Amino acid sequence: MTSTLVTDPVIDELVAICGPDNVFADRSSRVNRARVPAPFPVHRWAEHVPDVVVLPTTAEQVSEVVKLANRHRIPVVPRAGGTGLTDGAVPLRHGIVVDVKLMNKILEIDLDDRTVTVQPGINMLKLNEELQQYGVIYPDDPASYPCSLVGGRIGTSGWSLIGGRYGHTRDLVISFQIVLPTGELIWVGDGGGRKVRKSSTGYQLKHLFMGHQGTLGIVTEAVLELVPRPEAEFAAFFSYPDYETAWRSTGALAKSGLATLAGVVLFDEWKLDYLRRDDEAYIPQPDDVRCVVATAMYGTTDEVRPGAKRLMRIGKDTGGAYLGDEISQGDWASRHDRYATPLHGRLRDGQVVPMSWHCEDASINWSQLPQVRREWHEIVARLGDNFRIFDDWGMFAYTNAAFKPWGDYLTEIDVGIWEQELDDAAWDAWVTAKRDIAAVAIAHGGSISACHGACRAGEVDLVPEELGGGWDVMKKVKRVLDPLNIMNPGKYLLDEAYE
Amino acid sequence: MIGFRLSAERPPDPRRINDVVVQRLDHVYEVDPELMRDHIQQHDFPAWDTRRIVDSRWEHLAWMHAHWADSVVSGEELISTEE
Numbered sequence: 001m002t003s004t005l006v007t008d009p010v011i012d013e014l015v016a017i018c019g020p021d022n023v024f025a026d027r028s029s030r031v032n033r034a035r036v037p038a039p040f041p042v043h044r045w046a047e048h049v050p051d052v053v054v055l056p057t058t059a060e061q062v063s064e065v066v067k068l069a070n071r072h073r074i075p076v077v078p079r080a081g082g083t084g085l086t087d088g089a090v091p092l093r094h095g096i097v098v099d100v101k102l103m104n105k106i107l108e109i110d111l112d113d114r115t116v117t118v119q120p121g122i123n124m125l126k127l128n129e130e131l132q133q134y135g136v137i138y139p140d141d142p143a144s145y146p147c148s149l150v151g152g153r154i155g156t157s158g159w160s161l162i163g164g165r166y167g168h169t170r171d172l173v174i175s176f177q178i179v180l181p182t183g184e185l186i187w188v189g190d191g192g193g194r195k196v197r198k199s200s201t202g203y204q205l206k207h208l209f210m211g212h213q214g215t216l217g218i219v220t221e222a223v224l225e226l227v228p229r230p231e232a233e234f235a236a237f238f239s240y241p242d243y244e245t246a247w248r249s250t251g252a253l254a255k256s257g258l259a260t261l262a263g264v265v266l267f268d269e270w271k272l273d274y275l276r277r278d279d280e281a282y283i284p285q286p287d288d289v290r291c292v293v294a295t296a297m298y299g300t301t302d303e304v305r306p307g308a309k310r311l312m313r314i315g316k317d318t319g320g321a322y323l324g325d326e327i328s329q330g331d332w333a334s335r336h337d338r339y340a341t342p343l344h345g346r347l348r349d350g351q352v353v354p355m356s357w358h359c360e361d362a363s364i365n366w367s368q369l370p371q372v373r374r375e376w377h378e379i380v381a382r383l384g385d386n387f388r389i390f391d392d393w394g395m396f397a398y399t400n401a402a403f404k405p406w407g408d409y410l411t412e413i414d415v416g417i418w419e420q421e422l423d424d425a426a427w428d429a430w431v432t433a434k435r436d437i438a439a440v441a442i443a444h445g446g447s448i449s450a451c452h453g454a455c456r457a458g459e460v461d462l463v464p465e466e467l468g469g470g471w472d473v474m475k476k477v478k479r480v481l482d483p484l485n486i487m488n489p490g491k492y493l494l495d496e497a498y499e
Numbered sequence: 500m501i502g503f504r505l506s507a508e509r510p511p512d513p514r515r516i517n518d519v520v521v522q523r524l525d526h527v528y529e530v531d532p533e534l535m536r537d538h539i540q541q542h543d544f545p546a547w548d549t550r551r552i553v554d555s556r557w558e559h560l561a562w563m564h565a566h567w568a569d570s571v572v573s574g575e576e577l578i579s580t581e582e
Contacts, residue, residue, distance in 0.1 A: 128566065137567075233568035276517075283520050283528045298568060308572050309581065325575045333560035336567070344530075344539070350519065352530055353538045 005074045006051035006096065014054055014096070017064045022102065024053040033079055033097045037339070038087045038456060039358045039434070041427045042419045048090050050077065050097040057102050059177060059185055059220035066218065066486070067183035069096055075489050078218040080120060080152030083144040083339065085359050086453035088155055088213035092490035098218055100151045106130060107221070114226040115174060115195045120151025120219045136226040139166035139298075142451070143338035151219045157211030159451030161335055161398070164254075164405030165262035165298055166227060168451075170210045171402045176222040178209055181482030185220070194223050208477065213453050214488035216481055232304040234260075234297040235332035236311060238320025239289040243268055243370065246291035249318035251366050253295055254399050254406040256314055258307045260299035264399045265335075266409075267292040268373055271394025274414075277346070281327045293320060296332055345391035345416030348384070355391060355416035360434060360459075362441035363450040364411040369397055375440045376413045383415075383433045387426045391416035400450050410450035413437065434458030442466050455492040463493060510546040527553055 006025075014023045024030070034048040041047075051074075056062045069076045075095030082089050091097060103119035106127065110116070111134055118127065125146045128137050141161040142148055148158075154176060158169040166172065174197055175189025188206045191199025209216055240246035250266040267275070269290050275282035282289075295311055297304050312322065322328075345355030364372050373395055380392045393414035399405035417430070438448045438459035447466060448454040454463050464471040475497035485498055513521035513529065520528050527549060535541055564571050 125566070132566075230568040232570050232572050233564060234572040234574070236574045277519055278530070280526070280528045283516060297572075301570065301572075304572055305577075308574070309577055312574060312577055312581075322574055322578065325573050328574055329564065329571055330557075330560050333563040336563050337559075346534070347538075350534050351537045352535045 005072060006094075010068070010072055010074065011052060013068055014052065014065065017068065018054045018056050018061050022055045022057065024055075025051070029053045030097075033082065033089075033099065034091065036082050036084045036087060036089050037357070038085050038090070038452070039417070039430065040087070040090070040419075041422060043422050043424070043427070048092065049094065050091045051094050053097045053099055055099045055102045059179065062098060062100075062179045062218050062220050063183045063185055065096065065098055066179050066181065069486050070182060070484055073484060073486070076218075076486055077488050078151070078155065078214045080149035080155065081123070081144065081147055082152075083148040084152060084156055084452065085361070086156065086213065086449065086456045088453055088455060088488070088491065089152070092488070100149070100218070100220075103151075103220065104149075109134060109226075110195065111136070111226075113195050115223050116226055117194075117221065117223050118150055119221055120154070121149050123147065123149055124153075131226070132229065135229050137229045138172065138224050139227055140169055140172050140224075141336060143335065145336045147339055150222055150224070154210060154219050154222065155212060155214055156451070156453045159398075159400065159410055162262035162296065162298060163402050164264070164399045165260060165403070167225075167402040170207065172225045173206070173210070174223045174225060175206060176209070177220045178217040179220055180217045181484075181487040189223070197225075211453060213455050213491055215478060215491050215494055216487060218487075228300075230298040230300075230304075232297075232299065232301040233332075234304050234308040234311075235295065235328045236308070236315060237292055237294045237323040237328040237331060238315040239285070239323050240291040240293065240319055240321075241288050243291050243373070245319040246293055247366075247369060249315065249320050250293050250397070251406075252318045253293065253311065253314055254366070256311065258297065258310060260297040260303045260307045261311065261405050262296050262298050263294075264405055265294040266369070266397040267294070268395045268397075270377060270392055271396060271414075274393045278344070281331050285323075289323075292323070294328075294332065294335075343416065345393070345418065347388050347391075353389075353418050354420070355389075356419045357393070358415045358417050359412050359452070360415065360437050361410055361412040361450050361452050362438070363400055363408050363447040364397070364441060365408045365445060366406070368444040368446065369409060369411065372411060372440055372444050372446070376437055379433050379436045379440070380413060380415055383429060387429055389418035389421045389426055390430070408446070408450075411441075411446075431458035435461055438462045460493055507547045508545045510544070510549065524549060524553075 075093040077091045079089040079099045100121040104121035108117040153169045175194045191201035254264045383390045395413045397409040397411045400410040401407045435458040479497040510523040
């Protein structure tokens with residue numbers, strides 16, 4: 001099903017704006033831009049197919065496309081890498097998908113003020129390959145590092161694996177240019193200086209547009225932070241006989257005060273069961289390896305080596321056993337690239353089936369992790385009791401704060417779903433489970449999402465509860481900036497802004 | 500399978516590692532084929548191709564380390580110097 005708004009004259013206008021080679025109305029181009037890796041009702045794929053796809057090359061073209069959409073009241077959905085684990089790039093009302101992949105240029109490298117200016121379609125791995133010759137990196141490091149794009153990172157306000165040392169996307173993007181929902185081009189940052197990291201001038205508008213999930217515009221250029229390329233990396237994985245010991249050790253490691261510590265990751269017993277079944281690094285581990293804590297440090301060699309010695313002592317003193325270089329270095333390297341993992345899951349009789357990875361995330365304080373873990377696994381177990389297509393793949397808890405790896409954790413439960421078997425009953429049960437997972441996060445003082453965004457079906461119902469009075473402000477902002485509800489309509493329950 | 504260099508083509512018989520995993524080649528674990536009977540189609544896989552994929556994976560991980568930093572500090576080395 002498509003909307004009837006995108007007529008041939010509209011296609012002609014889009015061709016006039018973007019050029020004949022950058023407008024696609026064929027079935028393949030549209031169907032392939034209907035979904036992302038987030039939970040998706042594959043049996044209702046047709047409901048999310050856009051009418052037309054454009055790949056602009058300039059900010060001015062993006063602006064003209066958005067103005068056209070306003071004139072014709074056509075929905076616009078921006079799309080970058082399409083790797084998001086919430087459905088920001090999924091069209092809910094068909095319309096125009098603005099794919100920014102051709103806007104992938106490095107515009108300036110400023111080694112004096114330590115910035116790089118890029119278009120939104122560039123990937124961090126490719127960017128860092130270029131930056132390596134200058135001895136600097138842009139340290140935004142999601143699990144989709146080789147395939148996600150800067151524009152999408154801003155759209156989701158992404159989380160970085162090494163954010164405890166270097167910060168997350170919101171900290172690493174200094175300023176950016178955005179096409180507003182009505183087509184105007186503006187720059188937002190801390191104040192007005194495009195390379196200024198700290199300003200007290202005016203409202204902090206950068207954060208307003210960070211994590212907008214395509215509802216407040218389309219980012220067309222960004223100024224990013226550069227940091228010295230690390231001389232040394234150190235990764236250490238520790239094993240534990242039980243969750244309680246591993247959880248306490250995680251807290252001790254994260255609060256060590258070691259400045260080069262970039263992140264700490266806690267694997268629970270369900271995760272170890274999953275890995276012991278399907279991951280070559282964990283299959284040979286002895287039975288008393290019930291939980292794992294991973295740590296990583298980056299910096300100068302003079303900082304990392306003594307810090308690593310201290311870290312090893314803390315791990316040992318808090319009950320951990322070092323798992324060795326092979327698993328520590330190998331597994332850590334693989335964490336920069338989790339989207340390359342081929343996936344299968346198990347039915348309860350043990351038979352292997354093709355499954356997709358679905359990761360439900362939340363921000364949870366360290367003190368609440370054990371109880372949240374219990375309640376989340378109970379929710380997924382009930383799901384599996386009723387539908388054989390769901391498989392509990394265990395939980396990770398990653399340090400979540402910027403520049404300091406303590407306090408709260410990106411807490412995720414990974415669920416395998418046999419997507420080909422989805423039907424309305426299974427999808428509805430899944431959405432209910434996601435809502436329940438989000439409710440647990442809120443009940444324990446957390447936030448529905450640490451890194452993906454909270455607009456997925458199910459959990460989005462609880463966004464007003466989490467934000468309280470802030471939800472009314474969010475709706476007012478949406479209505480003022482997007483009076484015709486053009487940008488990604490239906491997303492984040494923001495249709496309520498127009499009621 | 501073609502009829503020469505059979506050792507490169509034909510993997511050794513599997514040995515059981517645990518209830519759900521078997522092993523034919525060093526450091527290469529496979530799901531027990533009995534668990535891929537109902538819903539997953541299996542096909543013959545030459546040993547050389549398995550080795551190529553495993554080697555490529557290790558090369559990729561080594562590349563990723565070099566991508567992020569000039570050197571990697573060894574935990575095992577730190578432990579040995581502490582003792």
